[in-house]
Amino acid sequence: MNEVIGDNSEVILHFDLKLEDGSAADSTRVNNKPAKMVMGDGSLTPNFEACLRGLTIGEKASFTLAANDAFGMPNPDNIYHVDRTKFAADMDLQEGMIMGFAQPDGSELPGIIRNVEGLSVTVDFNHPLAGQTVIFDVEIINVVNAK
Structure with missing residues (x-):
């Protein structure tokens, strides 16, 4: 059966x-x-x-x-502007790149790099x-x- x-x-x-x-x-x-x-x-x-x-x-x-x-649906509250200095200086940030961001509880949350302008990096934490x-x-x- x-x-x-x-x-x-x-x-x-x-x-x-x-x-x-x-x-x-x-x-x-x-x-x-x-x-x-x-x-x-x-x-x-x-x-x-x-x-x-x-x-x-x-x-x-x-x-x-x-x-x-x-x-x-994408939630605008899940899009953050992060200071470029929070990333390693030699990191080559590209639009569309997905990277893990450490959370306070030790887990990682994936974020998509949407834009890099000067010292501002736009990171989207909505599901891809x-x-x-x-x-x-x-x-x-x-x-x-x-x-």
Whole structure:
């Protein structure tokens, strides 16, 4: 009997995340390493999880999620102007570059360099796919439901 993905399922899946123009945003197939996640563990947003609910082993599906249902809209409060002196003097800052910024709790938050002008560096901490409609293609490899 095929296990059906439900609230506490452990799911192993391949996924491809694409933008509307067909360009690849993320894929587990690049390194042929399927993703492993547990429904409700926070690794996927509720909208992505809703796409998976009810799927079974071996099933393939494709979902188109509007920006609000995927990574949300860009928030202007997540864009910061950082003094150039906060970066290493020899660092070659380029627009579009993604770099990690240390947080007080020791974690790293990725930021995208949007602009470098004189001593002002504009850093965008919104998700790189914020504001984008995404196409979520999945192939369910295995489903384990807690007994």
